[in-house]
Amino acid sequence: MKRLRALLIKEFIQMRRDKLTLAMMLVFPMVQLLLFGYAINTDVKHLPTIVFDQSLQQDSRDLLNSLTSSEYFDIKYVANSFQEINDAVDSGKTKVGIIIPPDFSENLKHGRTATVQVIVDATDSLSASSAISAAQLIGQLKSQKILLQKMQGYTGHTTQNPYEIRIRPWYNSDFVSAFYMVPGIMGVILTMTMVMITSMAIVRERERGTLEQLIVTPMKNWELMMGKIIPYSIVGYVQVTVSILVGILVFDLPIRGSLGLLYGLTSFFIIASLAQGILISTVAKTQMQAMQMSFFVFLPSILLSGFMFPREAMPLFFNLLGNILPLTFYLQIMRSIILKGVGFSIVWPQVLSLIIYIMIALVISIKKFQKKVA
Structure with a gap:
C-alpha cells in the first residue's frame, strides 16, 4: 500500500507539473460535449436561396412567403436571368435556386397547373434532401388549400394539381453518397496525417537531443520551417493521388473539373x-x-468543416468557428472542382482564405520557435 500511495502521489505531482496535458484532458471532453450537443444538427434549415421571379404577381409572392415561412429557405439573392441562378449555385453562394415562370399566375387563375422549378445543389445530400422535402410539402399544402376552396364553391372538383414543384438536383442527381464523402475523406486524411506528423517534428528533435545539431547550423528560422514542411508535402501529394485513384476505380467518382487545377490548389491546403x-x-x-x-x-x-454535417444547420458561433479551419475551405474547393467542374474564378475566395491562414500560422510559428535548446 505504501508503494501504491507513493506511486499515486508521484503521478498526481507529475500531472500538476504538466499543466498543458492536464488542461487538454479537462478541456477536450468539454469541447466534445459542446460540439456534439450544439453544433451537430441534421435538420438543415435556413438554406441560402436565390429567386428568379418572372411573374411578379401576388400569387408568386404568396408562394415565396410560404417557402420562407417554413424556415428552410432564406432568400438571399434575387436573380434577373437564368445565368445568375447558375452562377450562384455553382459558386456555392446559394444551395437552392427557385425559378417562377411568367405565366405562373395566369395558370392558377384559369385552373391550369402552375409549375415552379427548384434547383438544388445536391453535392450535400443532407441539405438537398431537406430542401426537396420542404419544397414538395409546401407545394402539396398550397395545392390542397386551393382545391379545398374550389370544392367549397361548387359541387364536384377537379383532380388537376394547382402547383407542381419540379425538382432539379444538380451535380449528384442520384444522391450517390460516395460522390459526397470521397472528396471529404481525402481532405480528412490529409488533415489527420499532415497535422499529426508535423506537430511532433520539432518536439521529437527536442526530446531526442538532436535539436542542438540544428542550432549550430547557419539556417534561419523560416528555412528550418520549410525544411520540415517540404518533405511532408510530397507525402501529402502521394496520399491525394492514391485517394483519387481509389475514388475513380472503386466508387466511379466523376472528375468534372480540371485535375491539374485540383492538384495545384491542393498544395495550399497541404501547406496550411x-x-x-x-x-x-x-x-x-x-x-x-x-x-x-x-x-x-x-x-x-x-x-x-462540413465533412459530415451541413454547416447551414449549425448555430452562428460554430459556423463562424468553422471558417478558421483549413479543411472547411478545402472541402469547398474539392467538391466544386470534382462534382461541379468549376474553375479558379469560382474557388478563388477559398484559395485566398488558405493563403491568409498559411501566412498567419507560419509567422506565428517562426516567431515562437527559438533556435535554442529549451
Whole structure:
C-alpha cells in the first residue's frame, strides 16, 4: 500500500507539473460535449436561396412567403436571368435556386397547373434532401388549400394539381453518397496525417537531443520551417493521388473539373495543414502533448468543416468557428472542382482564405520557435 500511495502521489505531482496535458484532458471532453450537443444538427434549415421571379404577381409572392415561412429557405439573392441562378449555385453562394415562370399566375387563375422549378445543389445530400422535402410539402399544402376552396364553391372538383414543384438536383442527381464523402475523406486524411506528423517534428528533435545539431547550423528560422514542411508535402501529394485513384476505380467518382487545377490548389491546403502542425510543435513540449493538441484540432475539423454535417444547420458561433479551419475551405474547393467542374474564378475566395491562414500560422510559428535548446 505504501508503494501504491507513493506511486499515486508521484503521478498526481507529475500531472500538476504538466499543466498543458492536464488542461487538454479537462478541456477536450468539454469541447466534445459542446460540439456534439450544439453544433451537430441534421435538420438543415435556413438554406441560402436565390429567386428568379418572372411573374411578379401576388400569387408568386404568396408562394415565396410560404417557402420562407417554413424556415428552410432564406432568400438571399434575387436573380434577373437564368445565368445568375447558375452562377450562384455553382459558386456555392446559394444551395437552392427557385425559378417562377411568367405565366405562373395566369395558370392558377384559369385552373391550369402552375409549375415552379427548384434547383438544388445536391453535392450535400443532407441539405438537398431537406430542401426537396420542404419544397414538395409546401407545394402539396398550397395545392390542397386551393382545391379545398374550389370544392367549397361548387359541387364536384377537379383532380388537376394547382402547383407542381419540379425538382432539379444538380451535380449528384442520384444522391450517390460516395460522390459526397470521397472528396471529404481525402481532405480528412490529409488533415489527420499532415497535422499529426508535423506537430511532433520539432518536439521529437527536442526530446531526442538532436535539436542542438540544428542550432549550430547557419539556417534561419523560416528555412528550418520549410525544411520540415517540404518533405511532408510530397507525402501529402502521394496520399491525394492514391485517394483519387481509389475514388475513380472503386466508387466511379466523376472528375468534372480540371485535375491539374485540383492538384495545384491542393498544395495550399497541404501547406496550411503542415503550418498548423508546425505551430502546434512550437507550443507542445512533449510528443504526447503534440498528439493531444492534434486531436484537439482534428475533431472540430471533422465536425465543423462540413465533412459530415451541413454547416447551414449549425448555430452562428460554430459556423463562424468553422471558417478558421483549413479543411472547411478545402472541402469547398474539392467538391466544386470534382462534382461541379468549376474553375479558379469560382474557388478563388477559398484559395485566398488558405493563403491568409498559411501566412498567419507560419509567422506565428517562426516567431515562437527559438533556435535554442529549451
